[in-house]
Amino acid sequence: MEINDLTPAERRVWEAFPLGEGVDFRADGEDDPEPGTEWGPERTVRAAVLRALLLDGPVSEGEIPALKLLGARITGQLDLRYGTIEHPVRLRHCVFENPPALYGAQFRTLALKHSVLPGLTAGAIRVDGALLMTGCRSTGPVRLAGAHIGGAVFLDGARLESPLTPAVPDPGEPPEAVLELNQALVGHDLVARGLVAHGLIRLNGATVDGDVNFDDAHLLAPGRTALHAENLTVGTDLRGMRMRARGRVNLSGARIPRHLNFAYVRLSHPEGQALRASSATIGELWLREAAPIEGALNLRGAQLDLLHIAPEVWPDRVRIDGLSYRSLTPHLPAEQRLPLLEHEEGGYLPYLYEQLTTAYRTAGDDAAARTVQLAKLRRHRRTLPRYxxxxxxxxxxxxxxxxxxxxxxxxxxxxxxxxxxxxxxxxxxxxxxxxxxxxxxxxxxxxxxxxxxxxxxxxxxxxxxxxxxxxxxxxxxxxxxxxxxxxxxxxxxxxx
The missing domain is CATH 1.10.287 (Helix Hairpins)
Structure with missing residues (x-):
């Protein structure tokens, strides 16, 4: 691309690139790119210009080139599929006319903080450092399936939605995800504090070496699955303190060695299972001060060291056959824990009483353990013939x-x-x-x-x-x- 073909705004970007300098098109105090579709040519940059810079842009001796752009309207499609980008890319507070096409591309670092996108196609992307999408607003699906991120992924404060997700779910069709990170590898943390997602988030099979953080997130998929994270592997904790989830949260088969912290959470999926963590392996599951679960709870076959849940949090429908836990907190009289075992959808299961007895004996409360054993025999009596x-x-x-x-x-x-x-x-x-x-x-x-x-x-x-x-x-x-x-x-x- 010849420099003579550039507009004045594009020329500023072209000249700043080899020096690693930033170009800020924002007016004084402006911080919201939402009205970016109305920005004029004085702050409009063609995606083809950015592509030419990143793939074969000018360099200056002794300088580190970088694309640092703030408050620009990017027209056309930024197509970098399978490309190798050796320079840092920071496109902040920008508005994209079309979803960037980054499938299979390789980046040093990629920052799209506080930008507005109609979606992002970046499956199998490779980022050596961090992927920053803090505060992004996407009106289309963000596809990062199979991504390899050497650093952390930041989605804190982002707003995601997809017009492809129908208002009424079709049981025969898998829903379109607003965020796909299935089979992704993340070298550090996945940070999604305060995320607002109108639709499915898919994390099944992903591996995050650090924490997964959904504190204060709003996952909104009424009547459908809000978070699909089967076989998710987390290095330390999965946090969801004060999270609001309207739709199923599916953690079946997940591996969380330390804490699954759902303190103060609100889970609602009356149509089915609000929380499914069957066959999961979790260090400690915390539902401290959580609201009563609306929908079913499935912990079938899960293995826990500690389960912190108050009796009023349990829903009327539970699947806990095969659930294994060493400690149960807060410590309460057996009479307050026993009604839960009546709600097991599989009917009378002696193992549930034995597990609760073991927990009380571990806590040194033999009187409560005897109460549970007595309740077990009374429940078993209902299954016997009349005589x-x-x-x-x-x-x-x-x-x-x-x-x-x-x-x-x-x-x-x-x-x-x-x-x-x-x-x-x-x-x-x-x-x-x-x-x-x-x-x-x-x-x-x-x-x-x-x-x-x-x-x-x-x-x-x-x-x-x-x-x-x-x-x-x-x-x-x-x-x-x-x-x-x-x-x-x-x-x-x-x-x-």
Missing amino acids: ARLWGHVQDLTVGYGFRPMRAAGWLLALLLTGALTFALHHPRPLKPDEAPDFNALFYTVDLLLPIIGFGQEQAFGPQGWYQWLSYTLIVTGWILATTIAAGISRSLSRQ
């Missing part, structure tokens, strides 16, 4: 399935008083009158109730009629209750 349920009710009433040994002691005391009073009023006849000791109603009842204790009363006296049936009842119940108490004491000693 088995009847026997279960008897066990529950008398000894709490063995987890309430003091209840057994109470029953023993009540039976002891009943037997002592009854036999005190109606002495059983002596079997051998000449050899029988003096009758003692209390010790006679103790002989009947406690099989391991003998005072010689039971062998010396024999009741008749219904008193004989009472003695049989005392013997049977005594065996059951004494065994229950012994088992309870044994469990207590073993825990200590």
Whole structure:
């Protein structure tokens, strides 16, 4: 391209490039490129001029060329597909007439901060340093699938939307993503604080060596998937504090070694699963002070070290079969945690109770662990035939399935008083009158109730009629209750 073909605005850019100097077309105090489509020729630069500079622009000895442009209207399409750009590119507060075509291109660094674009086609792009799109506004899809970014990706404060996304989702058609970073490799962080996305964000299969940060982001895809991040691999944390997501957040199979921090989050997808993290491996999942989840929660097969979630945050529909966690916080009485297990869509699953029992035992709360085990047996009772349920009710009433040994002691005391009073009023006849000791109603009842204790009363006296049936009842119940108490004491000693 000849310099004589350039407009005055383009000539400024051409002359500044070899010196690495910036050209700022903005008026004093102007910071918003939104009205850029109305800018005149005094701040308009053709994309063909920028392409010529980046691929074969002039250089000055001893200087580092760079394209630094602020507040320009870029007409035509900036087509750098498969090109190798050796110079820094900073196009800030600019307005693009057409989506830049950067597929397969290689950059040192690329900054599009606070620019307005009708989309970006940059699949398989290679950037040695950072990709900066802070504060960008895109009215079309931003395609970065398969990108290799050596530094960080900055999307904080960006606004993304796509006219290709239908208002009413078609179940047979995959939605168009407003941001595609699937299978991308990011060497540092993915920063999207305050991002506003009207449509799907796709991160499935991506690898981010640092953090992924969606703090204060708004992900808006009602009735559809807002964040699709299956098999996402994160080096440290995934943050979404105060995030608002209308649509499904899908983290199935994700690998997050430290924290998935969704404190103060609002998740809403009443049509289906609001949060899906099935088969994910997560260090700590934090839903502290989160709003009640609107929609289903799927943690099926997930592996966590710590799960921080209050009972009021859980939705009515959950899938937690196979969920494994070591600690559960905040520490609450078992009675506040047990209702969640009733909401499992798969019905009664013994594993869920065992997992909750383990968490309480890890926290040293054996009383809560016993409460969970008792609840497990009561829930299991509902699945049994009628006759088995009847026997279960008897066990529950008398000894709490063995987890309430003091209840057994109470029953023993009540039976002891009943037997002592009854036999005190109606002495059983002596079997051998000449050899029988003096009758003692209390010790006679103790002989009947406690099989391991003998005072010689039971062998010396024999009741008749219904008193004989009472003695049989005392013997049977005594065996059951004494065994229950012994088992309870044994469990207590073993825990200590």
